[in-house]
Amino acid sequence: MDMSEIDTIPVTVTVNGRKVQRFVEPRTLLIHFLREELNLTGAHIGCETSHCGACTVEIDGQSVKSCTMFAVQADGSAVTTVEGLANPDGTLHALQEGFRQMHGLQCGYCTPGMLMRAKVLLSENPDPTEAEIRHGIAGNLCRCTGYQNIVKAIQYAAAKLNGREFQEAAE
Amino acid sequence: MNEMVITREQREARLEGMGCKRKRVEDIRFTQGKGQYVDDIKLPGMLHGDFVRSQYAHARIKRIDASRALALPGVIAVITAEELKPLGLHWMPTLAGDVQAVLADGKVCFQNQEIAFVVAENRYVVDDALQLVEVEYEELPVLVDPFTAMDPDAPVLRPDLDGKTVGAHGPRKHHNHIFEWTIGDKAATDEAFNSAEVTIKELISYHRTHPSPLETCQCLASFDKVKGELTLYGTFQAPHVIRTVASLLSKIPEHKIHVIAPDIGGGFGNKVGAYSGYICAIVASIVTGLPVKWVEDRMENLSTTSFARDYHMTTEIAATKDGKVTGLRVHVLADHGAFDACADPSKWPAGFMNIVTGSYDFPVAHLAVDGVYTNKAPGGVAYRCSFRVTEAAYCIERAMDVLAQKLGMDPADLRMKNFIRREQFPYQSALGWEYDSGDYHLAMQKAMDAIGYRELRAEQKARQDAFRRGETREIMGIGVTFFTEIVGAGPSKNCDILGVAMFDSAEIRIHPTGSIIARMGSKSQGQGHETTWAQIIATELGIPADDIMIEEGNTDTAPYGLGTYGSRSTPVAGAAIAMAARKIKNKAQMIAAHLLEVSEYDLEWDIDGFRVKGNPERSKTMKEIAWAAYNAPPPGLEPGLEAVNYYDPPNMTYPFGAYFCVMDIDVDTGVARIRRFYALDDCGTRINPMIIEGQVHGGLTEAFAIAMGQEIKYDEMGNVQGASFMDFFLPTAVETPHWETDHTVTPSPHHPIGAKGVGESPNVGGVPCFSNAVNDAFGFLGSTHIQMPHDAWRVWEAAKRLGLHQ
Ligand code: FES
Ligand code: FES
Numbered sequence: 001m002d003m004s005e006i007d008t009i010p011v012t013v014t015v016n017g018r019k020v021q022r023f024v025e026p027r028t029l030l031i032h033f034l035r036e037e038l039n040l041t042g043a044h045i046g047c048e049t050s051h052c053g054a055c056t057v058e059i060d061g062q063s064v065k066s067c068t069m070f071a072v073q074a075d076g077s078a079v080t081t082v083e084g085l086a087n088p089d090g091t092l093h094a095l096q097e098g099f100r101q102m103h104g105l106q107c108g109y110c111t112p113g114m115l116m117r118a119k120v121l122l123s124e125n126p127d128p129t130e131a132e133i134r135h136g137i138a139g140n141l142c143r144c145t146g147y148q149n150i151v152k153a154i155q156y157a158a159a160k161l162n163g164r165e166f167q168e169a170a171e
Numbered sequence: 172m173n174e175m176v177i178t179r180e181q182r183e184a185r186l187e188g189m190g191c192k193r194k195r196v197e198d199i200r201f202t203q204g205k206g207q208y209v210d211d212i213k214l215p216g217m218l219h220g221d222f223v224r225s226q227y228a229h230a231r232i233k234r235i236d237a238s239r240a241l242a243l244p245g246v247i248a249v250i251t252a253e254e255l256k257p258l259g260l261h262w263m264p265t266l267a268g269d270v271q272a273v274l275a276d277g278k279v280c281f282q283n284q285e286i287a288f289v290v291a292e293n294r295y296v297v298d299d300a301l302q303l304v305e306v307e308y309e310e311l312p313v314l315v316d317p318f319t320a321m322d323p324d325a326p327v328l329r330p331d332l333d334g335k336t337v338g339a340h341g342p343r344k345h346h347n348h349i350f351e352w353t354i355g356d357k358a359a360t361d362e363a364f365n366s367a368e369v370t371i372k373e374l375i376s377y378h379r380t381h382p383s384p385l386e387t388c389q390c391l392a393s394f395d396k397v398k399g400e401l402t403l404y405g406t407f408q409a410p411h412v413i414r415t416v417a418s419l420l421s422k423i424p425e426h427k428i429h430v431i432a433p434d435i436g437g438g439f440g441n442k443v444g445a446y447s448g449y450i451c452a453i454v455a456s457i458v459t460g461l462p463v464k465w466v467e468d469r470m471e472n473l474s475t476t477s478f479a480r481d482y483h484m485t486t487e488i489a490a491t492k493d494g495k496v497t498g499l500r501v502h503v504l505a506d507h508g509a510f511d512a513c514a515d516p517s518k519w520p521a522g523f524m525n526i527v528t529g530s531y532d533f534p535v536a537h538l539a540v541d542g543v544y545t546n547k548a549p550g551g552v553a554y555r556c557s558f559r560v561t562e563a564a565y566c567i568e569r570a571m572d573v574l575a576q577k578l579g580m581d582p583a584d585l586r587m588k589n590f591i592r593r594e595q596f597p598y599q600s601a602l603g604w605e606y607d608s609g610d611y612h613l614a615m616q617k618a619m620d621a622i623g624y625r626e627l628r629a630e631q632k633a634r635q636d637a638f639r640r641g642e643t644r645e646i647m648g649i650g651v652t653f654f655t656e657i658v659g660a661g662p663s664k665n666c667d668i669l670g671v672a673m674f675d676s677a678e679i680r681i682h683p684t685g686s687i688i689a690r691m692g693s694k695s696q697g698q699g700h701e702t703t704w705a706q707i708i709a710t711e712l713g714i715p716a717d718d719i720m721i722e723e724g725n726t727d728t729a730p731y732g733l734g735t736y737g738s739r740s741t742p743v744a745g746a747a748i749a750m751a752a753r754k755i756k757n758k759a760q761m762i763a764a765h766l767l768e769v770s771e772y773d774l775e776w777d778i779d780g781f782r783v784k785g786n787p788e789r790s791k792t793m794k795e796i797a798w799a800a801y802n803a804p805p806p807g808l809e810p811g812l813e814a815v816n817y818y819d820p821p822n823m824t825y826p827f828g829a830y831f832c833v834m835d836i837d838v839d840t841g842v843a844r845i846r847r848f849y850a851l852d853d854c855g856t857r858i859n860p861m862i863i864e865g866q867v868h869g870g871l872t873e874a875f876a877i878a879m880g881q882e883i884k885y886d887e888m889g890n891v892q893g894a895s896f897m898d899f900f901l902p903t904a905v906e907t908p909h910w911e912t913d914h915t916v917t918p919s920p921h922h923p924i925g926a927k928g929v930g931e932s933p934n935v936g937g938v939p940c941f942s943n944a945v946n947d948a949f950g951f952l953g954s955t956h957i958q959m960p961h962d963a964w965r966v967w968e969a970a971k972r973l974g975l976h977q
Contacts, residue, residue, distance in 0.1 A: 141903060
């Protein structure tokens with residue numbers, strides 16, 4: 001198809017609390033919109049087939065694999081990416097802290113997606129069991145960590161958000 | 172001053188040196204989405220490129236017509252072998268001494284082989300244009316099964332080698348034969364078998380798989396025509412090697428090539444080699460004068476860049492009736508795919524497969540490896556292992572179990588009986604290695620006690636009886652593995668890559684205020700070098716790790732190094748760091764002596780500085796010494812405080828470990844449930860226990876995937892099956908077992924800090940452990956060896972073959 005024949009469509013999205021408007025081709029994937037139009041490169045691409053979860057962002061309170069959604073489908077919604085995860089005062093979110101404290105990441109490529117998935121998981125289930133965490137992040141692949149410390153990182157964050165101290169040390 | 176009253180322990184602790192669970196420096200940026208990976212980099216005017224790939228596994232290319240693609244607005248160029256020929260770049264040398272087509276030169280030899288490189292303004296237009304390039308093929312007979320590769324009438328896969336009866340590693344026996352590599356005393360080994368009381372023989376295959384890091388291979392090439400300089404960003408585990416290769420191929424002088432490996436999203440061996448994508452992006456940038464980015468998609472990654480394994484190992488052990496091994500004989504049929512692109516040190520066409528004698532005192536052994544071509548993707552990388560070490564460990568660990576079964580001996584007892592004993596180190600193996608250190612009996616006993624081995628065997632016995640009585644449809648398997656790795660390639664006397672010796676390097680600079688920047692030839696892909704390298708320096712030089720910045724991956728600033736793979740960074744780069752630090756320390760001692768007006772010999776090191784022997788009140792901290800080095804160096808001494816070390820290791824290191832797996836298998840569904848997995852690792856001195864545990868968890872998870880289902884399969888037409896995350900098994904958090912970790916510490920005697928490397932041990936030891944558990948479960952039903960991978964379907968089939976399904 002000839003590029004010049006393709007009309008662009010306006011998209012208005014609130015990204016990390018900031019309203020942005022751009023004209024995009026209808027086929028533009030949300031992940032490319034975020035990464036290339038808005039320079040938010042935190043969300044990554046690992047498969048483009050909705051298997052790996054590296055591209056996970058939050059849209060209107062739900063986890064979405066942004067490689068499997070068109071930017072135009074996000075029109076009018078609120079998108080949060082890892083760049084918008086830290087607390088408004090600039091301190092790190094409990095999950096960001098937990099991932100570091102519990103050694104929940106190695107190469108860091110899956111991490112933004114894991115963090116954003118975990119955020120929604122904890123909003124739906126503030127005090128999950130280990131099994132619930134494992135099921136809750138089953139849409140996000142990690143090739144480095146073997147997940148055990150990711151589970152702990154999420155438990156750490158859950159404890160902190162619930163005002164408890166997390167005792168378990170990173171293995 | 173408060174400073175003066177802090178205890179020695181506090182002084183030590185604030186360094187965050189070796190042995191402490193220092194939190195990772197890298198995490199601060201990674202958890203905020205501020206890592207910088209290749210695809211995050213954008214340059215003005217940047218173009219994108221990707222490949223037209225072959226539909227067929229074996230075909231002649233009759234015609235390529237790019238006219239419709241070129242007519243598409245936004246398409247800048249379509250490059251084929253014809254365009255590369257005048258530059259001499261249509262073929263490239265491989266690390267294994269073969270050549271590989273950069274773009275198909277009249278013929279394709281594997282499905283998805285690169286045929287043309289399309290360059291366009293953005294990735295969407297590239298994809299549109301790829302559909303418009305017309306390729307006309309004439310199909311050729313396909314060779315998939317390596318066991319038929321050397322049949323007299325087998326199709327000729329590589330007409331470019333016509334008449335070449337000698338390859339890079341000696342004579343070729345057949346048109347599809349690459350090399351034969353043999354080592355060991357054949358006559359003595361044959362004699363051991365002739366006189367053996369007991370022998371076993373088994374074909375043990377290690378299937379084809381793929382490292383599949385979460386980030387695929389990618390690069391961004393930017394050629395500056397005015398300056399004649401090339402900047403190449405890429406997912407390179409060995410950036411300096413890439414620079415040298417790029418210079419040799421492109422003829423751009425090496426000092427005008429700037430290779431930068433930014434953050435890398437996992438490597439596991441996938442990102443060692445040089446791929447067509449790199450060459451084509453460079454050429455496209457030279458041709459267009461604009462930056463060109465190439466990013467593999469997942470299908471391209473799984474089906475083209477670097478498979479691993481595909482070793483078919485016919486394994487024989489000779490032994491006495493009471494279980495003492497007397498000889499080992501192994502023949503390997505190695506499927507290398509269409510081009511021999513193995514990433515091994517040049518003189519080692521089968522890597523370090525001769526570690527196949529494992530942890531056992533074999534008096535004699537013989538190994539022969541035949542490499543053959545097939546119509547499959549090239550590669551043969553070390554997927555989270557030192558070169559072919561995981562194949563070797565799988566081979567011997569599976570074979571020891573087969574022997575135990577034949578002898579009616581417990582597999583742990585058989586291993587104990589045959590271990591190399593502590594007093595035998597340094598130990599000369601029958602196949603030519605000198606093992607540096609180990610205490611195998613200690614490690615094995617500790618592991619057996621920890622897991623409650625004898626009780627587990629008793630439970631298994633009871634469950635087998637229950638199964639026989641028809642009371643359960645579950646069988647229990649106990650996997651036992653004791654592996655010895657060989658890592659840290661390697662000594663220049665036997666290891667090089669394209670002629671460059673496999674040293675590694677470190678440069679450390681102390682600034683006047685006592686903080687440090689240090690650069691290495693290694694390149695982390697998630698191992699956490701920015702954290703751990705600083706810990707080594709902190710301990711060596713008494714500067715807090717938080718005041719030390721580690722930089723890797725920029726070939727303009729880092730000293731030349733051979734990169735990170737094969738668990739070589741701690742054994743080689745880690746040693747270079749310690750040695751560079753010690754050079755600095757020697758100079759610091761001279762400066763301290765000058766400042767304290769005593770002789771150097773009157774000084775001793777004390778945590779973070781030098782003190783006068785017998786008069787500890789008189790001391791200078793490293794920070795004070797650093798200032799003096801720039802402010803008032805002793806007369807006759809050069810100012811400044813920095814050092815470089817290029818470390819050529821005297822030997823490899825030999826990490827080892829004892830792994831146990833307990834699983835329950837439902838014979839009616841084939842589903843294996845991992846009940847426990849216990850891993851004891853001995854990697855010598857431990858730099859950061861938290862990171863070691865993380866490496867072990869990750870490696871075990873990869874081992875679990877490989878053993879239990881992960882495979883790159885081909886059908887009889889050479890179509891690659893399962894080159895997507897839909898089919899290629901990557902375990903999620905749900906399937907992944909819980910890992911129990913443990914350790915013993917046997918330092919390497921020849922390494923400056925005694926460290927051996929650990930990143931790959933869990934993959935090397937994990938795969939045989941899972942496989943042995945599956946095989947152990949079925950053993951009492953008369954089965955000796957079930958091939959990997961052990962996914963539920965194949966396990967179910969194995970149960971069916973054994974007549975367990977009525
Ligand atoms: S890139 Fe979106 S799920 Fe993998
Ligand atoms: S940390 Fe590397 S993929 Fe998860």
